[in-house]
Amino acid sequence: MHSQLRVLRVLVEDNPGVMARVSGMIRRRGFNIETITVGPSTEPGRSRMTLTVDAGHAEVDQVAKQLDRLIEVIEVEDITDAPTVSRELLIAKLDKVPPTVEQYGARQLATGIVELTADSETVEEFIEFLKPFGIKELARTGPVAMRRSA
Amino acid sequence: MVLEALEREGVEIIFGYPGGANLPLYQRLPAHPKLRHILVRHEQGAAHMADGYARATGRPGIVFATSGPGALNLVTGLCTAFMDSVPMIAITGQVPTAVVGRDAFQESDVIGCTQSVTKHSYLVTKVADIPRVISEAFHIAATGRPGPVLIDICRDVQQAEGGDFEYSYCSVLPGYKPALEPDLVQVERAAEMLAGARRPVILAGHGVILSHAEQELLEVAERSGTPVGTTLLGVGAFPVQHPLALHMTGFMGTGWNIKAVQNADLLMMVGMRVDDRVTAKLSEWAPKAESFVHIDIDASEMGKNVRPHLEVVADAKRALTAMAPYVKPPPADRGEWLTQIDAWREEHPLKYSRSNGHLQPQDVLIDMYRRCQDEAIVVADVGQNQIWAALWWNYTKPGLFLNSGGSGTMGFAFPAALGAKFGRPDKDVWCVAGEGGFVMTAQELSVAVEHQVPVKIVLLNNFSLGMVRQFQDDFYGGVRSEVDLTVMPDFVKLAEAYGLKARRVDRYEEIKPAFDEAQATPGPFLIDFRIDPEANVYPIVPLGKGLDDFWELPNGA
Numbered sequence: 130m131h132s133q134l135r136v137l138r139v140l141v142e143d144n145p146g147v148m149a150r151v152s153g154m155i156r157r158r159g160f161n162i163e164t165i166t167v168g169p170s171t172e173p174g175r176s177r178m179t180l181t182v183d184a185g186h187a188e189v190d191q192v193a194k195q196l197d198r199l200i201e202v203i204e205v206e207d208i209t210d211a212p213t214v215s216r217e218l219l220i221a222k223l224d225k226v227p228p229t230v231e232q233y234g235a236r237q238l239a240t241g242i243v244e245l246t247a248d249s250e251t252v253e254e255f256i257e258f259l260k261p262f263g264i265k266e267l268a269r270t271g272p273v274a275m276r277r278s279a
Numbered sequence: 280m281v282l283e284a285l286e287r288e289g290v291e292i293i294f295g296y297p298g299g300a301n302l303p304l305y306q307r308l309p310a311h312p313k314l315r316h317i318l319v320r321h322e323q324g325a326a327h328m329a330d331g332y333a334r335a336t337g338r339p340g341i342v343f344a345t346s347g348p349g350a351l352n353l354v355t356g357l358c359t360a361f362m363d364s365v366p367m368i369a370i371t372g373q374v375p376t377a378v379v380g381r382d383a384f385q386e387s388d389v390i391g392c393t394q395s396v397t398k399h400s401y402l403v404t405k406v407a408d409i410p411r412v413i414s415e416a417f418h419i420a421a422t423g424r425p426g427p428v429l430i431d432i433c434r435d436v437q438q439a440e441g442g443d444f445e446y447s448y449c450s451v452l453p454g455y456k457p458a459l460e461p462d463l464v465q466v467e468r469a470a471e472m473l474a475g476a477r478r479p480v481i482l483a484g485h486g487v488i489l490s491h492a493e494q495e496l497l498e499v500a501e502r503s504g505t506p507v508g509t510t511l512l513g514v515g516a517f518p519v520q521h522p523l524a525l526h527m528t529g530f531m532g533t534g535w536n537i538k539a540v541q542n543a544d545l546l547m548m549v550g551m552r553v554d555d556r557v558t559a560k561l562s563e564w565a566p567k568a569e570s571f572v573h574i575d576i577d578a579s580e581m582g583k584n585v586r587p588h589l590e591v592v593a594d595a596k597r598a599l600t601a602m603a604p605y606v607k608p609p610p611a612d613r614g615e616w617l618t619q620i621d622a623w624r625e626e627h628p629l630k631y632s633r634s635n636g637h638l639q640p641q642d643v644l645i646d647m648y649r650r651c652q653d654e655a656i657v658v659a660d661v662g663q664n665q666i667w668a669a670l671w672w673n674y675t676k677p678g679l680f681l682n683s684g685g686s687g688t689m690g691f692a693f694p695a696a697l698g699a700k701f702g703r704p705d706k707d708v709w710c711v712a713g714e715g716g717f718v719m720t721a722q723e724l725s726v727a728v729e730h731q732v733p734v735k736i737v738l739l740n741n742f743s744l745g746m747v748r749q750f751q752d753d754f755y756g757g758v759r760s761e762v763d764l765t766v767m768p769d770f771v772k773l774a775e776a777y778g779l780k781a782r783r784v785d786r787y788e789e790i791k792p793a794f795d796e797a798q799a800t801p802g803p804f805l806i807d808f809r810i811d812p813e814a815n816v817y818p819i820v821p822l823g824k825g826l827d828d829f830w831e832l833p834n835g836a
Contacts, residue, residue: 141454142453142454145402146390146402149391149394150394153395154395157395175486183354187583188582188583188586190581190582191579191583194578194579194583195579196577197576198579199453199454200398200399200419200452200454200455202454203453203454205455
């Protein structure tokens with residue numbers, strides 16, 4: 130099936146209510162947010178979002194175009210098909226930390242708590258690997274991404 | 280400071296209603312005689328008046344309302360303006376900053392409630408932000424694809440004295456770059472595609488009117504020998520009686536327009552959204568079209584409904600101006616296409632029947648057109664009256680037919696007609712409405728009387744919600760459910776109670792003297808035309824069907 134998932138990098142004004150505008154637009158147009166991360170950008174007063182959005186029944190380019198209509202959205206880049214690097218952060222609380230977590234590049238943060246920063250597929254694999262060790266709590270950030278240098 | 284900023288933006292009229300949260304603005308209003316204020320009787324009326332003012336003048340309409348219910352009563356009017364790309368600035372009072380978020384008296388999250396029906400909105404909690412926000416709001420509302428902007432100002436912030444403050448007109452915003460100039464390669468390609476088509480059709484929407492591109496459209500159409508239809512909001516963008524005119528398109532469009540669209544090999548859509556009322560069932564729309572060219576100022580319209588083969592994201596006037604030099608004369612066989620369209624025009628004319636002896640709405644509109652020609656502004660409400668007014672006038676100029684196309688807001692016409700007249704006192708303004716829609720905002724009769732606004736109200740009274748009744752009859756098994764409006768006020772007495780003159784018309788012979796009296800009477804006037812309760816709109820496409828399935832006036836009706 131043709132994937133309707135789009136990965137977008139969005140630069141927004143860091144004003145109150147911007148998140149509501151972005152998420153409201155996505156809801157209103159019948160799209161759905163899979164993941165969303167927000168943090169400060171290099172420019173003061175502006176934030177960088179990375180969104181994974183399901184375009185639903187709409188044409189996939191509609192997601193970026195509709196977001197770009199928002200006045201407080203300064204820049205939208207659809208990087209779904211672009212060469213990118215993408216990372217997300219996972220922390221998990223376990224009954225018992227297996228000694229082999231380091232094979233995944235993960236590390237122990239505190240008693241019973243491990244951390245992994247990796248691409249989303251590796252994070253999924255790592256969760257499968259952890260399941261037999263009893264996952265008590267799990268938190269994921271969703272991916273942040275950027276284009277590779279040309 | 281708010282009022283000073285509005286003066287600097289050249290505002291001349293405000294439609295509004297005071298209340299607890301905008302008292303500081305109203306306290307200072309009398310000191311600003313340049314700002315004329317119209318006290319409405321319901322905030323929805325203010326929004327539609329500002330909308331009508333904006334549609335008639337091209338300048339943003341200004342609305343004031345208080346917090347909570349006052350602001351929420353604007354929502355329908357904001358949505359109406361938003362759907363039809365009408366510039367408007369709504370300034371709402373908000374509870375004082377200290378109590379925001381505490382469910383204070385008459386507090387509501389106006390920004391949250393209006394986000395999806397405004398082009399942009401601001402909550403102002405600092406005095407220093409007022410000039411910047413107002414200048415940005417005017418820039419956003421009036422440029423690019425226009426739309427309503429809401430400014431919600433906390434009461435304590437309104438308190439600020441004007442004094443000396445810096446006011447600079449906003450022209451640039453980092454996240455707002457309306458596409459104006461077309462890509463020249465694309466417009467040249469568009470002209471080539473037009474020249475290469477055998478059966479081309481141009482469809483023109485509201486964008487042509489908003490950008491004043493009617494001359495450029497005429498030039499491109501005539502030079503390329505391309506027939507032109509319009510959307511409901513595009514009515515007037517191309518003269519209806521021009522040999523190349525296809526009149527209105529879509530689900531209640533003319534038969535010859537529908538035939539042309541369904542047989543075209545190229546469609547060029549200019550300044551329009553290609554919405555479901557234009558296409559009817561999308562998968563059956565324009566089945567023979569090998570290429571679509573879409574010209575619109577809003578990039579998000581490209582591929583939203585129809586994926587064009589060529590996109591030109593630009594202001595319609597600039598795009599057509601840039602295209603004109605590349606437009607080639609039609610190929611030798613163009614005559615065949617135009618002859619075919621003429622044949623369809625003969626086969627599928629607009630028709631109505633007088634056979635049942637009732638007063639027919641078309642007769643009313645035809646007499647009205649005869650006296651107004653191209654000089655009056657007609658503001659229609661929503662429903663059958665709207666489609667009759669669109670189809671039975673031969674509009675030759677843009678901006679003379681105003682209606683709520685996208686939102687389909689009942690109750691729009693009368694307050695919008697008042698707003699249009701306030702903005703264009705030089706023009707005769709007529710309101711065409713059904714009795715159902717008219718009573719939704721009839722309280723604004725007080726405004727018409729108070730200011731002696733000479734708007735003439737043409738009530739097409741069929742004692743029912745006619746369009747819904749027609750749909751029930753034709754597409755919902757003939758079950759007439761909750762559409763009967765026989766219990767209504769006597770509209771002549773209602774008008775008299777408000778203080779304006781009125782007259783009732785039951786028969787064809789009474790049409791002319793009634794219009795004569797209306798035109799001879801200074802100030803507002805209402806005519807209650809008791810029309811055929813069974814009169815229908817034709818052509819019409821059954822809901823859910825394709826354009827090819829359009830129905831016409833049944834034979835023998």
